Amino acid sequence: MKKLVVITGAGISAESGIKTFRDADGLWEGHDIMEVASPIGWNNNPELVLDFYNKRRAQLLEVHPNEAHQILANLEQHFHVEIITQNVDDLHERGGSKNVLHLHGELLKVRSITTKNEILDWKTDLNLGDTDKHGVQLRPHIVWFGEDVPAIETAIEIIETADILLIIGTSLQVYPAAGLINYVNSNVPVFYIDPKPATIYDLPNPLEVISLSAVEGMQQLKEKLLNSNF
Template sequence: MKKLVVLTGAGISAESGINTFRDADGLWEGHDVMQVASPQGFYANPKLVLDFYNQRRKQLLEVEPNKAHQNLALLENHFHVEIITQNVDDLHERAKSSNVIHLHGELLKARSTRDRNLVYNWEKDIFLGDLAEDNTQLRPHIVWFGEEVPMLDRAIEITEKADVLVIIGTSMQVYPAASLINFVQQNTPIYFIDPKPSVNKNAFNNLTIIEDVASFGTDRLLEYLL
């Protein structure tokens, strides 16, 4: 069975009603990104950061996977599918995709501020005073700016073995995730789905650009692949 690797970003979840954190002016829900998505921001004002992610978590629990998520799950009938997502939501899992790696963490998990391996499933709010087993404050299980991306090496290994690469709903501007495209073997077919594609059609061999939103774009992807 051929190995299909899918890189997904905020664009695939936008159709479910999840806000892409960053606004046009660069602010995240009215906050400077370093206030709410960096270790320095957390230590300066932990309550603000916890409140920010509590609101994101509540929103996530109110939305459902969309057709793009479901189409990717359907592809498991024909390919060995591995999804590498920049998204912190669980919509791929809820759509029944089996193999999902979250590069930037998971909103429905919390972890120790000291030990990144001490992680808990967490669907409710996190408050100041909520402690992990090591007696440190719980924080969102999110990879913040300036922190290493623990799953990156695994993502590179997966991408290197792709028979087909699909990129959906990401500008390919956020590093290190954007660098993954450089690890596919030469002449691997690449499908890029985005309503405003940021890549040139001549940038890679075997590149097919599908200029559409994720739901309709993955409909067309199924036609190409099946």
């Protein structure tokens, strides 16, 4: 069974009603990103950060996977599918995908401010005073700007074993995630679905850009994947 590796970004979640990371003015829900998604922001105003993610978490619990998520899950019947997502939602999992690596953390999980190893499931509001079993304050299990991306080495290993690479709904502007495509073997076909795709330079691979939304693009690409001999 061929390995289909998929890199997903905010565009695939947007069609479920989740807002993309930045608005046109660079703000998210009226906040400068560094106020709510950085260690500095946390140190300056942890209550603001917690309130921000509490609202994101509540919104996530009200939305549902869309057809693009479901098509990816259904492709597991024909390919060994591994998803590397920049998204912190659980829509891939709820859509039925079994192999999902979250590069930037997960909104429905929390961890202590002093350790990355003890991760807890969390679906309600997180507040100051909520602690782990050692009495240490909990924080969102999110990779903030300025923090290391612990899963990046695993993501590289996955990319290196791809037979087909699919990129959905990402501007390819956020590093280190944007650099992952440079690790794909040069003979591997690459498909890129995005309504406003970035220009990919110097990629030696066969490349097909599909300038459609995630759902429309996956509807189209599904047939090609199932009817082609890769």
